[in-house]
Amino acid sequence: MGNEALINGNRASIRLALAQVNPTVGDLAGNRSIILESVQQATNAGADLIVFPEMVLTGYPVEDLALRHSFRKASRLAIAEVADAIGESSNIVAIVGYLDESQSGAPQNAVAIIHRGQIVGRYVKRHLPNYGVFDEFRNFTSGEGTFVLRLNQVDIGVAICEDIWRYEGPIAELAERNIGLLVVPNGSPYERNKDDARSALVKKRAIEVGAPLAYVNMTGGQDDLIFDGDSIVVGADGEIIARAPQFNDGLIVLDIETKAASSAPDLTIDLAVNSAGKAKLAAPGIAPRLSDPAEIWSALVVGLRDYVEKNGFNSVLVGLSGGIDSAVVAAIAADAVGAKRTYGVSMPSKYSSDHSMSDAKDSADRMGLHYSAVHIQPMVDAFLESLGLTGLAEENLQARVRGTTLMGLSNQDGHLVLATGNKSELAVGYSTLYGDAVGGYAPIKDLLKMEVWAIARWRNELAISRGEVPPIPENSISKEPSAELRPDQRDSDSLPDYPTLDRALSIYIDEDGGLEGLLAAGFATDLSMRIIRMVDRAEYKRRQYPPGTKISARAFGKDRRLPITSRWSEGS
Numbered sequence: 001m002g003n004e005a006l007i008n009g010n011r012a013s014i015r016l017a018l019a020q021v022n023p024t025v026g027d028l029a030g031n032r033s034i035i036l037e038s039v040q041q042a043t044n045a046g047a048d049l050i051v052f053p054e055m056v057l058t059g060y061p062v063e064d065l066a067l068r069h070s071f072r073k074a075s076r077l078a079i080a081e082v083a084d085a086i087g088e089s090s091n092i093v094a095i096v097g098y099l100d101e102s103q104s105g106a107p108q109n110a111v112a113i114i115h116r117g118q119i120v121g122r123y124v125k126r127h128l129p130n131y132g133v134f135d136e137f138r139n140f141t142s143g144e145g146t147f148v149l150r151l152n153q154v155d156i157g158v159a160i161c162e163d164i165w166r167y168e169g170p171i172a173e174l175a176e177r178n179i180g181l182l183v184v185p186n187g188s189p190y191e192r193n194k195d196d197a198r199s200a201l202v203k204k205r206a207i208e209v210g211a212p213l214a215y216v217n218m219t220g221g222q223d224d225l226i227f228d229g230d231s232i233v234v235g236a237d238g239e240i241i242a243r244a245p246q247f248n249d250g251l252i253v254l255d256i257e258t259k260a261a262s263s264a265p266d267l268t269i270d271l272a273v274n275s276a277g278k279a280k281l282a283a284p285g286i287a288p289r290l291s292d293p294a295e296i297w298s299a300l301v302v303g304l305r306d307y308v309e310k311n312g313f314n315s316v317l318v319g320l321s322g323g324i325d326s327a328v329v330a331a332i333a334a335d336a337v338g339a340k341r342t343y344g345v346s347m348p349s350k351y352s353s354d355h356s357m358s359d360a361k362d363s364a365d366r367m368g369l370h371y372s373a374v375h376i377q378p379m380v381d382a383f384l385e386s387l388g389l390t391g392l393a394e395e396n397l398q399a400r401v402r403g404t405t406l407m408g409l410s411n412q413d414g415h416l417v418l419a420t421g422n423k424s425e426l427a428v429g430y431s432t433l434y435g436d437a438v439g440g441y442a443p444i445k446d447l448l449k450m451e452v453w454a455i456a457r458w459r460n461e462l463a464i465s466r467g468e469v470p471p472i473p474e475n476s477i478s479k480e481p482s483a484e485l486r487p488d489q490r491d492s493d494s495l496p497d498y499p500t501l502d503r504a505l506s507i508y509i510d511e512d513g514g515l516e517g518l519l520a521a522g523f524a525t526d527l528s529m530r531i532i533r534m535v536d537r538a539e540y541k542r543r544q545y546p547p548g549t550k551i552s553a554r555a556f557g558k559d560r561r562l563p564i565t566s567r568w569s570e571g572s
Helices: 028-044 063-067 069-086 132-139 170-177 194-209 292-310 324-337 354-367 377-387 391-413 423-428 449-465 474-478 498-510 514-520 525-537 539-543
Strands: 011-020 049-051 093-101 107-115 118-124 148-151 154-158 181-186 213-217 219-222 225-228 232-234 240-243 250-259 267-269 316-319 342-346 370-373 416-418
Touching: 011 028, 011 154, 011 181, 011 213, 028 049, 028 069, 028 093, 028 250, 049 181, 063 069, 063 132, 069 093, 069 107, 069 118, 093 181, 118 267, 154 170, 170 194, 181 194, 194 213, 194 232, 219 292, 225 292, 232 250, 240 250, 292 324, 292 416, 292 449, 316 324, 316 391, 324 342, 324 354, 324 449, 324 474, 342 354, 342 391, 354 370, 354 474, 377 391, 391 416, 423 449, 423 498, 423 525, 449 474, 449 498, 498 514, 498 525, 514 525
Parallel strands: 011 049, 049 093, 148 267, 154 181, 181 213, 316 342, 316 416, 342 370
Antiparallel strands: 011 250, 093 107, 107 118, 148 154, 213 232, 219 225, 232 240
């Protein structure tokens, strides 16, 4: 039917644009430019309506910035400036997320409906999360009622993110209002397998409302959160019409046919646009889903890239041990910011094996990283002579000298130090404070050890398929893990084997299974209690670990926090 919203019996159509974009928290000017650029692209494509993610103008989530009157005021001024910049001559309608405030001064998650240089309508999010990564919403005020815009005879309902999580509330009310299209601005962080949950929810709500549903999500990294896009449009029957690529910025433009003039709208805008002369749109694409390892790798790369770029770092520094963790972190860094901005340093001691040093250099050579070696034994010896440390204290001293070396180089040259610890190690406290735990960002802190191996193999296979050199040395993947802090040390000296440990950690941490869950899965009582004690006693270390990319529903720091001081123990 083209772009015009011509009524054909009781049917009408509208050309819709969804802006899957990457804002930065607090960058009102930069985000304004992203919005205006997308509006121009949508206008050029003949769109009637463009929808942006929630709070796109302020970036998301703003956390306690929402409590500052100055920030709320700046957001309100900025949304007026966006409307003014779109201008009276523009015929397109834009739905733009921003931070507003109630009459009492409480922050509100809102969208502005903009047309011809004016804010002509507003909707405030009704269902506010107050848990985990969105605990900030405890300070927000929710909206009331629903909002329906009639745009060229198509009645468009608006719901924001959690508004569609349950049928009661906005969804039930919009279903009663018999809308022709539902648009849903989102700021939905990435988690493994979340795309399946999203698509199932979107399909279900479209069927319940009896209208097509357009779900738009943002992209990019914000601190330890990743937004993967994955914007979706489904028909009233729940069938997918269009789906955007994961983790990529872009604009979806498509024509949607639906029922005409079906509701009693809160606002009516007649664009009076004829489609004659406008280019017919190609059928919208349905982007294929990434495989699990490809999805995880993309999230890790985007998370590190945006942490580096949005915080203004020029380069990153990785301590290369020759092991799997540092090799994977270096490969993520090279993909995220480029080999020329990635520096690797080997820091051998008297206990370092020849293969650790050669594997470290091999890792750097494969990717073309900057590489240097700093022999730490003279520094360790000086400490030992002064302090007389022995045993575990001597072992940890080596890690702390390495940590001091990395932070010294960071201080000198301005690098962002990347911590290389994984979730298995963090879970059981297998790390040294102020040693291998130093750094500004920890890319793999939410990956279990077995997952680190899995993505390493996948990344090498990808390189081979492209005719490239695999970035991760095979020896780093295949050799037994060791901290090399004493002669012939192996991780298995202190920990259960990683397949066993990771299965137990998945039950105890990700599933909150407790002792009963471990025993039900067949773990022996002694082993279960050993793992539980290690996990519970390591909370103080985890609290001091750098931020890192969240990819699971139970990431340390964001989703799972134990009391540091606690006398509760499983099995007591």
